[in-house]
Amino acid sequence: MELKNNLSFKYYSYNQNLFKEIISEEPEIYIFAGYNDLKEALKYYQPQPLSQQSQFFSLKEFKERILSSDQILLKEEKLPLLLYSVLTKEEKKKLRLDSYQDIYQFSSRFFAYFKLLQDYHLDQIKGLADWQQERVERLESIKVRYQKRLKELGFVDQLLLREEKKLNLQFLSEFKKINLFNIMDFTPYFKELLQEIAQKFEVKLHLQLKKSDFNQKKLEIEKLTLPEKTNIIEIKKLNSKLKGLAALLNEKENSRQEVQLLDAGREIDSAAILSDHLNLNSYQSLSETAVYRLLESLYQLYQQGKSSSQILIELKELYDLSTQSLFKEWIGLGTESLQKIENLLRNDYYYLDLDLIESELPALKPLYHFLKKLRKIKNISDLSELLTEISDFALDKEAKETAEKFNDSLLELKSIEEMGIVSSWNDYYADQGAGLFSLFLNHLSFKSISLSKNDEAAEFLNLEKAPQTKRKKLLVNNLIQDNFAQKNDGLYFLSEKQLRNNKLFLQHKNQLLKKYKFLRHILNADQSIIYTVENEDQNISPAVILEELALEYGLNYQDSKVNSLSEKEILNNLFNYKTEVDLKVNSSAGFNQNLKVEKEDFGSSFNFSYYKYKYLKDCYHRFYLEQLAQLDTSLEIKPSLSLMALGILTHEIFGELIIYAREQNLAPREIPAESRKKIIQQVIEDNNLKIDQDYLNYYRKIIFKSLEKSFIHFSELLHKYLPEDYQDVLVEWPEWNYQRQKYFSAQQTKFYLSGRIDLLLLKQAEYFIVDFKTGSGDSKQLDFYSLFLRQNYPEKLPSESRKAIYNVFDQAMEYSYNKREREDRLGAELQELTEQLFAAGEYKRIYKSRCQRCPYRDICRVEVLSDEKSN
Numbered sequence: 001m002e003l004k005n006n007l008s009f010k011y012y013s014y015n016q017n018l019f020k021e022i023i024s025e026e027p028e029i030y031i032f033a034g035y036n037d038l039k040e041a042l043k044y045y046q047p048q049p050l051s052q053q054s055q056f057f058s059l060k061e062f063k064e065r066i067l068s069s070d071q072i073l074l075k076e077e078k079l080p081l082l083l084y085s086v087l088t089k090e091e092k093k094k095l096r097l098d099s100y101q102d103i104y105q106f107s108s109r110f111f112a113y114f115k116l117l118q119d120y121h122l123d124q125i126k127g128l129a130d131w132q133q134e135r136v137e138r139l140e141s142i143k144v145r146y147q148k149r150l151k152e153l154g155f156v157d158q159l160l161l162r163e164e165k166k167l168n169l170q171f172l173s174e175f176k177k178i179n180l181f182n183i184m185d186f187t188p189y190f191k192e193l194l195q196e197i198a199q200k201f202e203v204k205l206h207l208q209l210k211k212s213d214f215n216q217k218k219l220e221i222e223k224l225t226l227p228e229k230t231n232i233i234e235i236k237k238l239n240s241k242l243k244g245l246a247a248l249l250n251e252k253e254n255s256r257q258e259v260q261l262l263d264a265g266r267e268i269d270s271a272a273i274l275s276d277h278l279n280l281n282s283y284q285s286l287s288e289t290a291v292y293r294l295l296e297s298l299y300q301l302y303q304q305g306k307s308s309s310q311i312l313i314e315l316k317e318l319y320d321l322s323t324q325s326l327f328k329e330w331i332g333l334g335t336e337s338l339q340k341i342e343n344l345l346r347n348d349y350y351y352l353d354l355d356l357i358e359s360e361l362p363a364l365k366p367l368y369h370f371l372k373k374l375r376k377i378k379n380i381s382d383l384s385e386l387l388t389e390i391s392d393f394a395l396d397k398e399a400k401e402t403a404e405k406f407n408d409s410l411l412e413l414k415s416i417e418e419m420g421i422v423s424s425w426n427d428y429y430a431d432q433g434a435g436l437f438s439l440f441l442n443h444l445s446f447k448s449i450s451l452s453k454n455d456e457a458a459e460f461l462n463l464e465k466a467p468q469t470k471r472k473k474l475l476v477n478n479l480i481q482d483n484f485a486q487k488n489d490g491l492y493f494l495s496e497k498q499l500r501n502n503k504l505f506l507q508h509k510n511q512l513l514k515k516y517k518f519l520r521h522i523l524n525a526d527q528s529i530i531y532t533v534e535n536e537d538q539n540i541s542p543a544v545i546l547e548e549l550a551l552e553y554g555l556n557y558q559d560s561k562v563n564s565l566s567e568k569e570i571l572n573n574l575f576n577y578k579t580e581v582d583l584k585v586n587s588s589a590g591f592n593q594n595l596k597v598e599k600e601d602f603g604s605s606f607n608f609s610y611y612k613y614k615y616l617k618d619c620y621h622r623f624y625l626e627q628l629a630q631l632d633t634s635l636e637i638k639p640s641l642s643l644m645a646l647g648i649l650t651h652e653i654f655g656e657l658i659i660y661a662r663e664q665n666l667a668p669r670e671i672p673a674e675s676r677k678k679i680i681q682q683v684i685e686d687n688n689l690k691i692d693q694d695y696l697n698y699y700r701k702i703i704f705k706s707l708e709k710s711f712i713h714f715s716e717l718l719h720k721y722l723p724e725d726y727q728d729v730l731v732e733w734p735e736w737n738y739q740r741q742k743y744f745s746a747q748q749t750k751f752y753l754s755g756r757i758d759l760l761l762l763k764q765a766e767y768f769i770v771d772f773k774t775g776s777g778d779s780k781q782l783d784f785y786s787l788f789l790r791q792n793y794p795e796k797l798p799s800e801s802r803k804a805i806y807n808v809f810d811q812a813m814e815y816s817y818n819k820r821e822r823e824d825r826l827g828a829e830l831q832e833l834t835e836q837l838f839a840a841g842e843y844k845r846i847y848k849s850r851c852q853r854c855p856y857r858d859i860c861r862v863e864v865l866s867d868e869k870s871n
Contacts, residue, residue: 007198009216012208014523015230017470019044022179022206027052029178029201031062037181040467052174059183066193067161068168074150074157074421077413077443080107081421082153084428086145091138100428101438109492111159113139118162119187120504125494127501132493153420162189167196177202182468182520185513186219194219208468208520221512224519229553232527235546237534237557241478244531246570247562248477251529259473261460262521264483264543287445289402290326291394295387295444297321299437302371305351306434307693311372312351313364315344326394330366337363346632348645351689377433379425380417383440384410405447413440464517474525476518479532484518484543486511515545532557594842595621599747601628607740607754610784613830620843625856645690647774650808651758653683653707654714654772655731658759662726668715680708706809713811721761721768721802728762733789740792744831747838751831753788760789766800777805779816780826787823 012018023030023044032038035058047053057065074082080103087097095106117123128136147160156164172178178201186194197203207214215222238244252259286292301321305312321327322338340360344352357364370389377383387410395403413436416422429435463476486507496507522528532542542557549555562570601624608616615623625631656679661668684691684699691699723729733756734740740752759770769785771777782803790797803816837843845862854860 006200006202007194007205008203009205009207009211009214011211011214012206014208014227014520015470016208016524018182018206018208019469022181025051026054026177027175028054029172029175030054030056030181031059031178031183032056032181033059033183033185034465034467036461036465036467040469041181055171055175063190064158065171066168066197067158067166069156069161069164069166071154071156072419073161074155076446077439078416078419078421079111079157080104081416081428082149083107083110083142083146085422086142086149091142094138099430100435104442110139110142113492114143114159115162116504118159119189121188122502125498125502127498135493155419165193167193169197169200172197172201175201177204180205182206182208184214184219184221184516185509191219208524209516220509221516224512224516226519226548226552227523231523231525233522233549233553233555234527234529235542235550235555235557236529236531236560237542238531238560239533239535239563240538240567241533241540242567242570243560243562243565244533245477246565246573247560248475248529248531250562251475255473257472259475260466260471260525261475261477262463262466263460263477264463264479264518285445286402286405286447289398290324291391291398291402291406292441292444294324294326294330294390294394295437296441297324297327298367298370298390299434299441301367302374302434302437305371305693306375306431308351310353311368311375312353312689312693313357313368313371314351315341315349318352318364319345326397330390330393331363333363337361342632348648348690350692353689356689374433374437375431377436379432380410380413380436383433383436384414387440406444409440409444409447413443463521464514466521468520468524471521471525472527474521474528476522476528476530479518479530479543479546481541481543484514484545486514518545594844595624597838597841597843602747602749604748605750605752607752608743608830609754610781612754613784613826613833616833616837617829619845619848619854620837621845621860621862622854622856624843625859631856631859643775645687647772649683649687649690650707650774651732651772652687653680654711654808655758656683657711658729658731662729662731665726667719667722667726669712669719671715676708676711677704680704680711710808710811714806714808714813717806717813718770721763723761723763730760730762731758733757733760734792738792743791743827744834746831746834751834753784753791753827755785755788757785757789762798764798766798766802768802768804770803771805773805773807774809775807777807777814779803779805779814779818782816783818783823783826786820787827790823 012021019041023041025047027047030038030041032041038056038058041056045054045056081100084097084100084103084107087095092098097103097106117125125132125136150157150160178197180203183205184207194203205219209221210225210227213221213223213225236244236247238247248261252261287296297317297320301313301317304314304317319341322333322341327333344356344360349356352361352364354368357368370386373386377386391403391406395406398406422428425432425436460477499506522530530546532546533540534542546557550557612623612627615627657671657676658668660675660679661671664671681700681704684704688696740754742750743753744751757769758772761768761770767789769782769789771782771785782805786801786803801820803818805814805816806812807814845860847862851857851860851862
């Protein structure tokens with residue numbers, strides 16, 4: 001045993017139980033690399049009653065305790081707040097910090113950079129490029145102002161404490177001995193502290209590796225020597241990560257002895273779906289709770305509508321929010337309101353305003369008033385008062401610990417104002433309500449609550465964080481190269497090569513420590529089974545450490561029976577699918593039956609529009625689902641107007657312009673430019689709830705010009721067809737309540753033709769039908785409109801007709817020269833199709849190639865008949 005001052009070392013073999021060897025009844029200090037080791041140690045600690053108790057610390061906690069001050073220590077959110085306050089406008093611009101919400105990455109890198117210099121006793125980094133040197137000088141300048149401000153307020157932070165190096169050893173005074181439990185990661189700064197502590201206390205490092213592998217002078221691992229194998233080690237190779245996990249779970253289930261599961265990755269692939277089988281995490285972030293999700297959704301809802309001068313609620317965000325049960329309970333949102341939200345979305349509404357809420361969705365008034373109050377918030381107290389309106393209700397549904405952490409976060413943020421760290425939130429956020437709300441959510445997301453454990457589920461721990469205890473059987477999952485290799489990322493703006501040139505071999509040290517932790521786990525178990533994956537297609541390969549183990553110990557990669565199973569078979573074995581379901585279908589034949597025509601399907605009367613005629617002709621089955629059952633397909637939400645809504649907007653603009661001309665007794669081409677622009681602008685503004693605010697300028701400028709130019713061109717084309725009396729220019733004929741004439745009857749149902757003609761010009765010798773289109777048109781629709789007009793116009797029509805489609809964006813008039821006979825054939829076809837449907841008594845399905853694109857295909861499930869496969 002080598003002794004330096006009062007610093008000594010003791011080495012243990014890999015197969016010893018460190019906790020049994022080290023933990024004693026004597027009152028001593030124990031320091032552990034991680035919290036999991038500390039918890040495990042407490043299981044072995046059995047002091048005498050009424051005796052002095054030992055103290056247990058994690059390394060992080062111990063470092064914080066030995067460097068302390070009588071002044072208030074700033075931590076967490078208070079650090080970036082203070083840092084942001086000392087930045088100049090020029091620095092914010094160079095750092096691309098548009099607001100305080102952009103500070104977090106820079107703040108993290110700022111403190112990490114100066115901590116690196118402190119840890120390794122560096123005054124500066126050598127060999128920097130000019131742009132890097134410029135960054136360093138900027139960081140140094142910011143640091144001076146930051147620490148000056150810190151001292152002005154009478155506070156300290158960890159950087160300042162480490163610089164001043166005021167050791168607080170008072171809390172150790174009752175003890176003589178300090179034990180470091182298998183800690184091998186020492187920076188020069190901490191080594192220096194340890195040497196000073198060793199002047200007053202006996203400090204012992206307990207290390208589980210060969211003495212020749214550890215440099216006692218530098219306090220670091222230099223190499224790793226594999227010991228003689230005294231336990232059983234197996235390596236099993238799979239061809240997918242899911243199969244590896246399945247093989248591991250299968251081994252666990254069939255094992256008669258206690259098994260510990262470890263995973264080599266940061267996250268356990270596929271394991272989230274196995275929460276009933278595994279205890280993955282003993283803590284849950286508050287960001288995963290229902291109350292946090294509700295508040296975050298409200299924040300996003302506010303953000304999406306805040307660009308307008310009035311409060312707007314984006315329907316897409318609201319639709320997503322309405323799936324949260326907590327939101328529905330808070331608002332009292334019923335089925336009828338949910339249906340109205342969907343209907344507004346289908347009608348291309350993008351936003352709700354107060355008027356639309358009051359007329360269509362009065363249940364959303366509390367939400368509207370919440371967002372309105374949020375806009376007026378100026379400080380944390382205002383935010384706290386507002387959030388209480390929701391939290392008093394929402395936290396009733398959460399665990400008690402959640403409510404405590406929620407309220408603690410509000411109090412911690414209030415202390416920021418009370419401590420004078422922030423003088424005015426105006427310097428941090430242009431919108432104080434949104435900014436402070438975001439600040440609170442960010443603060444809350446770092447809080448966590450403890451979870452109850454499933455006693456029947458197995459513990460599944462991360463390999464690097466698992467306690468270093470002795471085990472009978474160990475199963476290691478997912479030991480692939482991607483998980484085992486140390487990433488070569490450098491640090492902030494410094495490359496890995498620059499770090500090495502400054503004698504900072506961080507990557508090598510971290511890789512060695514990672515390798516050690518793995519070896520310590522597998523060598524300290526009586527039996528270790530390692531699961532790895534090799535899959536060339538997915539670029540997955542076993543960790544290179546396995547080759548070293550295989551060569552040293554003569555191990556072979558063992559194949560697993562799980563490789564022969566499909567992933568579907570594996571999932572079937574993992575889950576129980578025996579649960580009874582309410583809906584049963586005896587066979588696929590249940591889906592392959594045509595729906596029967598019922599008397600109630602059409603009622604006593606039915607209106608045929610042109611599009612209903614098209615669907616009837618195309619597919620009886622789709623006609624029933626879409627037009628009679630009105631079965632909605634998936635709701636598609638777009639950030640801009642749909643083609644249908646753009647078409648409606650165009651119709652409104654052209655219609656309003658022609659009506660204005662008629663009322664002023666003008667030809668459309670004679671409308672004054674100022675009046676024309678005003679009308680177009682007004683129609684666009686009237687539709688602003690259907691347009692994303694980010695696209696509104698596009699409509700005001702680009703679409704505006706396109707529509708105005710197109711109307712000017714159209715009015716010139718139209719001029720020679722205008723009747724003498726402008727009152728004979730009809731727009732959107734007929735009115736919705738117009739009494740139509742029966743066209744034909746079938747099976748006691750009266751059938752009517754239905755539609756609205758965009759523009760109808762009536763002259764003595766002819767009538768002229770114009771249909772406005774923003775996309776491709778169909779001349780057959782013009783025939784349908786002419787047939788509809790002749791059937792329903794109250795007065796005698798001229799014998800001659802003219803029909804045309806005006807493509808608004810192409811500025812092209814497409815004339816149709818179809819005669820009346822063709823119109824009559826269309827009407828006869830409609831009647832024949834209807835009668836054939838009634839005669840068949842079912843909505844027949846016939847496979848066509850376009851069935852592949854039908855939105856109702858999963859319901860229809862039409863089969864391809866043998867004589868149709870070649871079509």
